[in-house]
Amino acid sequence: MTKRRIKKVAVIGSGIMGSGIACHFANIGVDVLLLDIVPRELNATEEAKKLTLLDKVVRNRIVNDSLxxxxxxxxxxxxxxxxxxxxxxxxxxDDIAKIKDVDWIIEVVVERLDIKKQVFENLEKHRTPGTLITSNTSGIPIHFMSEGRSEDFQKHFCGTHFFNPARYLQLFEIIPGPKTSEAVLDFLNDYGEKFLGKTSVIAKDTPAFIGNRIGIFGIQSLFHQVKELGLTIEEVDKLTGPVIGRPKSATFRTVDVVGLDTLVHVANGIYDNCPDDEAHELFKLPGFINTMMENKWLGSKTGQGFYKKVKGDNGKSEILSLDLDTLEYRPKKSARFATLELTKTVDKVVDRFPILVSGKDKAGDFYRKNFAAMFAYVSNRVPEITDELYKIDDAMKAGFGWEHGPFQIWDAIGVEKGIEIMKAEGFEPAAWVNEMLASGNKSFYSIKEGASYFYDIPNKTQEKIPGQNAFIILENIRKSNEVFKNSGVVIEDLGDGILNCEFQSKMNTIGGDVLAGINKAIDLAEKDFAGLVVGNQGPNFSVGANIGMIFMMAAEQEYDELNAAIKYFQDTMMRMRYSSIPTISAPHGMSLGGGCELSLHADKVVAAAETYMGLVEFGVGVIPGGGGSKEMALRASDTFQKGDVQLNILQEYFLTIAMAKVSTSAYEAFDMGVLQHGKDVVVVNKARQIAVAKQHAILMADMGYTQPILRNDVKVLGKQALGMFLVGTDAMQDSNYISEHDMKIANKLAYVMAGGDLSEPTLVSEQYLLDLEREAFLSLCTERKTLERIQHMLKTGKPLRN
Incomplete structure (x- = not known):
């Protein structure tokens, strides 16, 4: 069989979803043709310019404006x-004939079957046989769409449901039509995982497929419970947010962002098309939702939904929330529950569920009702919407941002305990759950030899979840492959001579225990292994150094200890670079401050595409002190070419730190100089990141890794650069762009990156720059305004400008 390659795609329909899908294919390097309809009439601007409906700029107006x-x-x-x-x-x-040259056509037009069928009829006239053709529908049955199309069309046709926004939400549902070939499904499943960076889930052609069927059930369930339990929308959002591993936007804020009309459309579709669903009546919209729809309170797109942003009398913005009894907006109320207080010291979300369902207050009642309804519903959906229970969990995690799927939550509570709660709330599990327990299987999932297994209903046995060979799941190997552990890190053996150092501190901050762990990992790797990966699978790689520890030392004026702590950080970063084994950093999510510095010093960075990276120390009143300031001076020096204006190059690196720039993706980090072309790589699928980092470590070791030699050839520009920086910061302070303290921090950074006030450009060692950096960092820690900034960040999580 010839190998199918995707070099060019056509996206038909340029609305929010179509443009989002087009952008994501462009993200991964694919050539995209984005098409939409021709406008039927001129707009005011076009009339004023005396254009006609024949002008190309008019004919492409809809698609160009949307993009x-x-x-x-x-x-x-x-x-x-x-x-x-x-x-x-x-x-x-004008351009439909161009689709003959593409490898995949994705239809993303309005959710109306008649229009979709018309579009497919038109596309088939120009489509080259063998070309993939898919529909991004969120609920229209796939079998209706391909009726009347040719054999070749039907064989290569299916649903490919991206979730909005296509770049950020991981779920990629693939829904076969009656005649879709197995080869097409296998290809799309693999392409989604490997190239698009998605969690691919092959679903059945049932209303709303998997993600929306379960997700909308969950939301509708809450809509009915909120009145029944007398909860406010703030209380529901508090109970259904990060405390249970869901996004910060929780329930009602998420509906505002997505749009109430979108949710209503899917809920109505399920209500109309699933008459035999045991929860059929739940999909009927409560009265308050109908009123909101009539009032056009659809959320962010109409300026108000469950929440509304207004300007107060003082001119400050204020968020109001909707009272569901009066349907009037009122000031937001804070929500507190005794049960939630009990989980504050429980870091792992999965360990909170047993505590939450045993709560004795309104929160406990809420969780018991909520989980009982959800467990009953998902157990009844197998085998209706999927034959494998893990696909439901995958869909909820990837499409709705849940940390744990319904069956994983049920496992965490205990299957038998879950049934007990269900019965108390008037629910029964599907018969197969009782059969599972009777067969001696006490959980939906198990882990064996580092792999995840799920309960396979027809076979009544635990089967290996397919497709895991490309991934390394640290959670699965942590216990069996642990080589060393302290309070800050776990070091695991990844096999093939490669170790992994996984941070375990709060938000993966880097303190003394983490630094000790990194040093231990390098010691172990140098002695008995071939390479080291520093990576984890938490929400973020690392938000930086433990500023609480710095604050304590600085506030108590323990400057000798603070100096030693900064030196320990610097020395550890230098060990990342100058060890005798290859070191790989695997950043993802927030990789800030010290987390960025660690990556700057690794031999290679294998970054997830969604990596938000930068040196942000200015926000807490200091300069990068773990080698970051030194490293940016070194990188500037390495880019100096004959004939360059070297001051301008150095200034770019200086501004990256001084403006606390953070990349919005790994690709932007190359522009900032924190990732390097030709050395560092980007992985689109975060789940593959540790496995890819391991492969790079093996490759570097096998190619004959040589321990680098300490650098003594960093060109610094001395007084010439220092003078320019000082004039610049002075002018900015005079113009009130920066505060007096900002100027002080910037001048300290300037001194380090210029290499001090040397009379002429000079070659210096890295250690010389590290000593300047540490001195500057320490002196800023003696400043009252720096301590105010650190304290404010610790209290609020936001930077203070003082």
């Missing part, structure tokens, strides 16, 4: 603005 709006939206649908050049726009009248 431009998408590229300006936040969060951005594209990893880097220059990737937008991979998208070519056109219209369905």
């Amino acid at each position: 431009a709006a998408a590229l300006k939206s936040k969060p951005s649908p594209i990893y880097h603005q220059k990737f937008a050049s991979r998208i070519t726009t056109g219209n369905l009248d």
Whole structure:
């Protein structure tokens, strides 16, 4: 069989979803043709310019305006603005013939079957046989769409449901039609995981497929419970947010972001098309939702939904929330529950569930009702919407941002305990759950030899979840492969001579225990292994150094201890670079401050595409003190070419730190100089990151890794650069762009990056720059305003400008 490759795709329909999908294909390097309809009439601007409906600029107005709006939206649908050049726009009248040259056609037009069928009829006239053709529908049955199409069309046709926003949400549902070939499904499943960076889930052709069927049930269930339990929308959002591993936007804020009309459309679709669903009546919209729809209170898109942002009398913005009894907006109320207080010291979300369902207050009642309804519902959906229970969990995690799927939560509570709660709330599990317990299987999942297994209903045995060979799941190997552990890190043997150092501190901050762990990992790797990966699978790689520890030492004026602590940090970073084994950093999510410095000093960085990286120490009143300031001076020196204006190059690196720039993707981090072309690599699928990092470590070791030699050839520009920086910061302070303290921090950084006030450009050692950096960091820690900044960050999580 010939190998199928995707070099070019056509996206038909440029609305929010179509433009988002086009951008994500551009993200991964694919050539995109984005087409939409021709406008039926001129707008005012076009009339004023005396254009006609025959002018190309008019004919492509809809597609060009949609794409431009998408590229300006936040969060951005594209990893880097220059990737937008991979998208070519056109219209369905003039440019439809171009689809003959593409490898995959994705239809993303309005959710109406008649229109979709018309589009497919038109596409088939120009489609080259063998070309993939898919529909991004969120609920129209796939079998209706391909009726009347040719044999070749039907064989290569299925649903491919991306979740919005396509760049950020991981779920990629693949829904076969009656005649879709197995080869097409296998290809799309693999392509979704490997290239698009998604969690691919093959679903059945049932209403709303998997993610929305379960997700909308969950939301509708809450809509009915909120009145029954007398809860406010703030209370529900408090109970259904990060405390149970869900996004900060929880329930009602998420509905506001997605749009109430979108949710209503899917709920109505399920109500109309699933008459035999045991929870059929639950999909009927409560009265308050109908009123909100009539009032056009649809959420962010109409300026108000469950929440509404208003300007107060003092001119400050204030968030109001909707009272569901009076349907009037009122000031937000804070929500507190005794049960939630009990989970504050429980770091792992999965360990909180047994505590939450045993709560004696309104929160405990809420969780028992909520989970009982959810467990009953998901157990009854197997085998209706999928034959394998793990697909439901995968869909909820990847499509709705849940840390744990319903069956994983049930396992955490205990299957038998879950049934007990269900019965108390008037629910029964599906018969297969009782059969599972009777067969001696006490849980839905198990882990054997580092792999995840799930309960397979027909076979009544635990079967290995397919597709794991490309992943290393640290959670699965942590206990069996542990080599060393302290309070800050776990060091695991990844096999093939490679160790992994996994941070375990709060938000993966880097304190003394983490530094000791990194040093221990390097000691072990140098003695008995071939390479080291520093990586974890938490929400973020690391938010930086433990500023609480710095604050305590500085406030108590323990400057000798603080100096030793900074030196220990610097020395550890230098060991990352100058050890006798290859070191690989695997950053993802927030990789800030010390987390960024660690990556700067690794031999290679294998970054997830969604990596938000930067040296942000200015926000807490200091300069990067773990080698970051030194490293940016070194990188500037390494880019100096004959004939360059070296001051300008150094200034770029200086501004990256002084403006506390953070990349919005790994690709932007290359522009900032914190990732390096030709050395560092980007992985689109975060689940594959540790495995890819391990492969790079093996490759570097096998190619004959040589321990680097300490650098003594860093060119610093001395007084010439220092003078320029000081004049610049002075002017900025005079113009009130920066505060007096900002100027003090910037001048300290300038002194380090210029290499001090040397009379002429000089070659210096890294250690010389590290000593300057440490001295500057320490002196800033003696400043009252720096301590105020650190304290404010510790209290609020936000930077203070003082």
